[in-house]
Amino acid sequence: MIEVKNLNVFYGKNEILKDICFSLNKGEIICVLGENGAGKSTLLKALLKLIPIKNGKVLIDDNDLKILDSKKLSRFISYIPQIHFPAFDYKVIDVILMGNYSKKDGFFYKTTNEDYEKSVEILKTLGISYLKDKNYRQISGGERQLVLIARALLQANNYIFMDEPVANLDYGNQLKIMEICNSLKKKI
Structure with a gap:
């Protein structure tokens, strides 16, 4: 399961994502919808550690995203x-x-x-x-x-x-x- 709790992402001083919360079970399909520039790709990039997360917690199969390096993350x-x-x-x-x-x-x-x-x-x-x-x-x-x-x-x-x-x-x-x-x- 992926659990996202109170995720906040900034570009510079601009807050792009604020207090995002959701969970995703194995085998489940979710779709993130929004206008251009709403932060859909930013959310993906944050979950993939391609951009930093300012606040919040992300757990992937009970592993804290903060401690996963890119190689370990690519196993999930x-x-x-x-x-x-x-x-x-x-x-x-x-x-x-x-x-x-x-x-x-x-x-x-x-x-x-x-x-x-x-x-x-x-x-x-x-x-x-x-x-x-x-x-x-x-x-x-x-x-x-x-x-x-x-x-x-x-x-x-x-x-x-x-x-x-x-x-x-x-x-x-x-x-x-x-x-x-x-x-x-x-x-x-």
Whole structure:
């Protein structure tokens, strides 16, 4: 369970989030709605420790967010950003395998055959096996979202945070992403 209690986040002297409280159970889907600039992405960034929390408490499976480093946090939460466009044009399979960051012992991580096979199986489950050897930056926005979902599934975490997962996608891919999200809650 994720518990957020009286969360306050500032940008400089401007209070962006004030006294935010909620809980999220494993397998539950919640949607944060609001106008542009209301703080939706700020909330996600705070929960991912990408920006500092001024006050409040966040517990993730009874672990205090304040004491979790990024590697430990990545064992609890998978994050799918609104836009992901890496500097290098990796193959899709490599982008998925990068999801195993939390399994690294040192700076480098050697991909195992089991990781590779699991990634291929996830691609198949999502119906995007044809993308495996394509260059990630050359595929459509909807396909990139599906690849990032595949990467999150490889991580096999209890929580997946998505920042506007269907933004700028055509209707068909919007439906597909929402159907996948709905089926994920049963698997997590």
